[in-house]
Amino acid sequence: xxxxxxxxxxxxxxxxxxxxxxxxxxxxxxxxxxxxxxxxxxxxxxxxxxxxxxxxxxxxxxxxxxxxxxxxxxxxxxxxxxxxxxxxxxxxxxxxxxxxxxxxxxxxxxxxxxxxxxxxxxxxxxxxxxxxxxxxxxxxxxxxxxxxxxxxxxxxxxxxxxxxxxxxxxxxxxxxxxxxxxxxxxxxxxxxxxxxxxxxxxxxxxxxxxxxxxxxxxxxxxxxxxxxxxxxxxxxxxxxxxxxxxxxxxxxxxxxxxxxxxxxxxxxxxxxxxxxxxxxxxxxxxxxxxxxxxxxxxxxxxxxxxxxxxxxxxxxxxxxxxxxxxxxxxxxxxxxxxxxxxxxxxxxxxxxxxxxxxxxxxxxxxxxxxxxxxxxxxxxxxxxxxxxxxxxxxxxxxxxxxxxxxxxxxxxxxxxxxxxxxxxxxxxxxxxxxxxxxxxxxxxxxxxxxxxxxxxxxxxxxxxxxxxxxxxxxxxxxxxxxxxxxxxxxxxxxxxxxxxxxxxxxxxxxxxxxxxxxxxxxxxxxxxxxxxxxxxxxxxxxxxxxxxxxxxxxxxxxxxxxxxxxxxxxxxxxxxxxxxxxxxxxxxxxxxxxxxxxxxxxxxxxxxxxxxxxxxxxxxxxxxxxxxxxxxxxxxxxxxxxxxxxxxxxxxxxxxxxxxxxxxxxxxxxxxxxxxxxxxxxxxxxxxxxxxxxxxxxxxxxxxxxxxxxxxxxxxxxxx
Amino acid sequence: xxxxxxxxxxxxxxxxxxxxxxxxxxxxxxxxxxxxxxxxxxxxxxxxxxxxxxxxxxxxxxxxxxxxxxxxxxxxxxxxxxxxxxxxxxxxxxxxxxxxxxxxxxxxxxxxxxxxxxxxxxxxxxxxxxxxxxxxxxxxxxxxxxxxxxxxxxxxxxx
Numbered sequence: 116x117x118x119x120x121x122x123x124x125x126x127x128x129x130x131x132x133x134x135x136x137x138x139x140x141x142x143x144x145x146x147x148x149x150x151x152x153x154x155x156x157x158x159x160x161x162x163x164x165x166x167x168x169x170x171x172x173x174x175x176x177x178x179x180x181x182x183x184x185x186x187x188x189x190x191x192x193x194x195x196x197x198x199x200x201x202x203x204x205x206x207x208x209x210x211x212x213x214x215x216x217x218x219x220x221x222x223x224x225x226x227x228x229x230x231x232x233x234x235x236x237x238x239x240x241x242x243x244x245x246x247x248x249x250x251x252x253x254x255x256x257x258x259x260x261x262x263x264x265x266x267x268x269x270x271x272x273x274x275x276x277x278x279x280x281x282x283x284x285x286x287x288x289x290x291x292x293x294x295x296x297x298x299x300x301x302x303x304x305x306x307x308x309x310x311x312x313x314x315x316x317x318x319x320x321x322x323x324x325x326x327x328x329x330x331x332x333x334x335x336x337x338x339x340x341x342x343x344x345x346x347x348x349x350x351x352x353x354x355x356x357x358x359x360x361x362x363x364x365x366x367x368x369x370x371x372x373x374x375x376x377x378x379x380x381x382x383x384x385x386x387x388x389x390x391x392x393x394x395x396x397x398x399x400x401x402x403x404x405x406x407x408x409x410x411x412x413x414x415x416x417x418x419x420x421x422x423x424x425x426x427x428x429x430x431x432x433x434x435x436x437x438x439x440x441x442x443x444x445x446x447x448x449x450x451x452x453x454x455x456x457x458x459x460x461x462x463x464x465x466x467x468x469x470x471x472x473x474x475x476x477x478x479x480x481x482x483x484x485x486x487x488x489x490x491x492x493x494x495x496x497x498x499x500x501x502x503x504x505x506x507x508x509x510x511x512x513x514x515x516x517x518x519x520x521x522x523x524x525x526x527x528x529x530x531x532x533x534x535x536x537x538x539x540x541x542x543x544x545x546x547x548x549x550x551x552x553x554x555x556x557x558x559x560x561x562x563x564x565x566x567x568x569x570x571x572x573x574x575x576x577x578x579x580x581x582x583x584x585x586x587x588x589x590x591x592x593x594x595x596x597x598x599x600x601x602x603x604x605x606x607x608x609x610x611x612x613x614x615x616x617x618x619x620x621x622x623x624x625x626x627x628x629x630x631x632x633x634x635x636x637x638x639x640x641x642x643x644x645x646x647x648x649x650x651x652x653x654x655x656x657x658x659x660x661x662x663x664x665x666x667x668x669x670x671x672x673x674x675x676x677x678x679x680x681x682x683x684x685x686x687x688x689x690x691x692x693x694x695x696x697x698x699x700x701x702x703x704x705x706x707x708x709x710x711x712x713x714x715x716x717x718x719x720x721x722x723x724x725x726x727x728x729x730x731x732x733x734x735x736x737x738x739x740x741x742x743x744x745x746x747x748x749x750x751x752x753x754x755x756x757x758x759x760x761x762x763x764x765x766x767x768x769x770x771x772x773x774x775x776x777x778x779x780x781x782x783x784x785x786x787x788x789x790x791x792x793x794x795x796x797x798x799x800x801x802x803x804x805x806x807x808x809x810x811x812x813x814x815x816x817x818x819x820x821x822x823x824x825x826x827x828x829x830x831x832x833x834x835x
Numbered sequence: 836x837x838x839x840x841x842x843x844x845x846x847x848x849x850x851x852x853x854x855x856x857x858x859x860x861x862x863x864x865x866x867x868x869x870x871x872x873x874x875x876x877x878x879x880x881x882x883x884x885x886x887x888x889x890x891x892x893x894x895x896x897x898x899x900x901x902x903x904x905x906x907x908x909x910x911x912x913x914x915x916x917x918x919x920x921x922x923x924x925x926x927x928x929x930x931x932x933x934x935x936x937x938x939x940x941x942x943x944x945x946x947x948x949x950x951x952x953x954x955x956x957x958x959x960x961x962x963x964x965x966x967x968x969x970x971x972x973x974x975x976x977x978x979x980x981x982x983x984x985x986x987x988x989x990x991x992x993x994x
Contacts, residue, residue, distance in 0.1 A: 550954070552994060553968075553992075553994055554954040554968040554970070554992045554994060555968060556956040556963075556966035556967070556968060558963055558964070570963060571936075572936075572937075572956045572958065572963040572966045573937070573956065574937075574954035574955055574956050574968050575939065575953065575954055577940055578940070578942075590964060613912070613942070614942050615912075615942075615944065616942065616943055616944050617940075617941040617942050617943065619951070619952035619953060619954075620952075620954060620992075620994055621952060621994060622952075624994065653963065653964060655961065730904065731902040731903045731904045731911075731912070732904030750871075755916070757938045757940065758936065758938060770914065770940075770942075771902040771904075771912055771914070771942070772900075772902045772903065
C-alpha cells in the first residue's frame, strides 16, 4: 500500500505531478475521442488487464510512492478551506411547469424537426430531439398517462446560481439567503469551478431536487446545453448525455439507456408516468387508499396498482456509455423525491394511511422542512482548485475531499426534533459507513428507493455502496441546544476495489487513518428547540413487501461479475473494452456491448437471479434497472439477509467473494434495460449488459434494433 | 454543550495483554476450519447508563469468513457478522427488560489479533425511538488452523 504523504520529498512530488500531467494528456485525448481504449491497448499504454502500463513517467506508482487516495493525482489543495466552516446548502428545488408551457409540445414519438448542426459536429441538419425516432422509441402509454407536469432543464457548465429555491425558510437552511447568488465552488475559499470543469443541471449548485407525486406524470425535457466542442471538457467528461431516472418504473425509452444519448443542441423528452407497479393487474379499480397520492387538499387521490410497490427516494444521473463515471463526477446528478398517500411529506395529516414521517406541515405534500436530501461524494482538485479525475486505475476513482451537497465538509443547523435524511452515495467508487460521533442510535426507514417493511434501529449503518440510498431518522431532541455532533465515515479505503477496513467510531475519529475521507465530515449544530411541536412518527410498520411467492418462477439466471472479460462483438459503436465483465449462467465473461441482449425475461413473469462476485479482492454494487428486487438470500442463505435489506432494492452490494439471490417480476412496461456495476469506473470499463423484456408472446425474443446516435440523427443496427 | 469528550484508548495495553494470554490458552480443534465459521460467545456484563445500569447476558453469535482475493493477491479480509439478538439486558434498578436486534457486518484486515469495537443499540418495550447505545469490544483472534476465537466485553461507550 503506497501513499504520497504531505511530507514527501519535492522530487517525489514533482515526479507525481509530471506523471499526473502525462496521464492527463492521455485522459484528455480519450475524452476528446482522438484516441480509443483499443488504441491505448495496442500501443501498450494500457495492459491487457486494463491497468495503466507500469511505465515511468506515466504511472506515478513507478519509481516513487504515490497516493492511492486521491487516485492517480496529487493531494487536493484546499486554499485554506477548513472543515465545518461553511453551511450545508439544502437542495435547489426544480421548477415544475404546466405541461402546456413546454414549447414545442411533447410528442409520443421523438420530435424530428430538423435544425442546423454545428460544423464541429459534422454540420448538415439533424433532429431537435435526440430520442431515437419512430414507434419503437415512442413513449409507451403516452395517452393513458398524459404528462401533467413539465420540467425543463439545461445541462450546462458551471455558472453562478441566481435563482436558488430551497423551498424551506432560511432558518431551516443555516441562515442561507436564497437571494444571494451562489458561486459554483465547493467552499468559499476554493476557486470557482470553470465552465468546462463542472457540469450540473442548470450549471449551478446546490444540486437539484425534483418533487413528484404518484398519478402525476412528469415530462422531463432535458436540453443538452454543453459545448458542441468535445474538447471543452476540462480534460475529462463527454458532452453527449443520457439521463437515467434511477429505478424509475418507466418504459425503456425513458430509462436513460446508455446507448440512447443525445448531443449538444438537442433535447430529450423523458416521460415519467410515476405509477405503482402492478398497475394492470392489482387494485385495478383503484379502491385501496394506500395506493394513492396526496390530492393537494389533505385528501388522497386513489390510484391503481400495488401499494406495496410505493417508492420514495430516487435520483437521476448521466448514463453515457463508457463515460458515466466522468460525467456524474462532473455533477450530472440530482435527487427525486416521490410522494404518495403513504409517504406524504406531511407529518400532521392523520388519516390512518399517511405514515407521518418527519417532514413538515405547511403544505399538503412535499414539505422539506425536516426532510433533508443529502448527496455524499468524494472529490479531488487539481492545483488550480478545479475538479480532477484520473481514469487509469480501472478499479475506480477515490477523491480525498468529502463533500455533502457539493459543499466541502459543511455544518448543518438542526432543531431539537426528529429529521428524516435521505442519504445518497453519489461517489464514483467510494463506499461509506455512517455513524454519529457519539454513537447515538439512528432509525433506518428506507433502503434505495423504498421504505422498509419495518424500521431498523442502528448505531452504525451498514456499508453504503455507490448509488444506494439510505433513508434515516435522527432524533435531535436528545441533545441540548448548542450541542455539536458529527456524522462520521467509518469505511476506510486503501484503493477503489473495496473497503479495506470498517473502523470503529474511535478509530475513525482518531485522525490516524491514511484515508482523508474517513472521520467527521458533517457537523450537526443543534441550534434551538423545535419551531413547532414535532408530531412526526416512525411507525412500527412501514411498507411490507409484495408477496411474489404465488407467482411461479419462470427462470433462474446466474450473473457473475469479474475480471478478464472478452469482447466478442468488436462493434466500434456499441461495444466497450475493459478488464471488467459479466459471465452469465457459466458462459464466458463478456465485456459490455449495448447491442448484445444478455437476458430476455418474458413480460409478466417472475425470475430469480443470483448475482455473484467473481473475486474476493473487490466489491461490486450491482444495479438492475427498471424492476426492484427482493433479496432472498446472501451467500445462499436467507438468514444472512440483514434487517435493513429486507425491503425492495435496486442496488445490491455483493460483498467481497459474496453472492446475492433476488427475485423480481417483470411487468407494465417493455424495452431494453441495463444491469451493471455502479462503481461507475467498472461500468465504464465494460461491466454492463443489456437485458430486454420479451413482450412478443413468443418463446424467443426478437431483439429491438440498437440505436446508434449521431448529431444528424439516430441510426439503428441489428442487435445480437 | 459540545458532547465530544476525550477518547478512551482503543484497548488498554494491560487488557490487551490479558486477552492475548487467554487466547493463547485456547485449545485448538483437530481439523482445519471451514469458512464461514460461526461462534456463540457468552456475554455477561454491566453497561452503565444515565438512568440506570443494565446487566446484559446471553449469546453473541459471530460468523467469520476469511475472504480470499484469488485475483489480486492483495491483503485478505475478515468478514465478521455479529448478531446481538441473543443478548438481552435487565435494568439494575427497575428490572426492566432491554433487548437488541442489532446485526453488524464488518470487514477488517485479517490479523492474528484484531481488537474490534462496535456499538449497538438497545431498548425496552419496542421503544426504538428511546434506544440507547452500548459498546462491544471484541478481541478477535485468528489462526489458519483453528479459525477465530473471540473474547467479548460490553461497556458504555465513551467517545
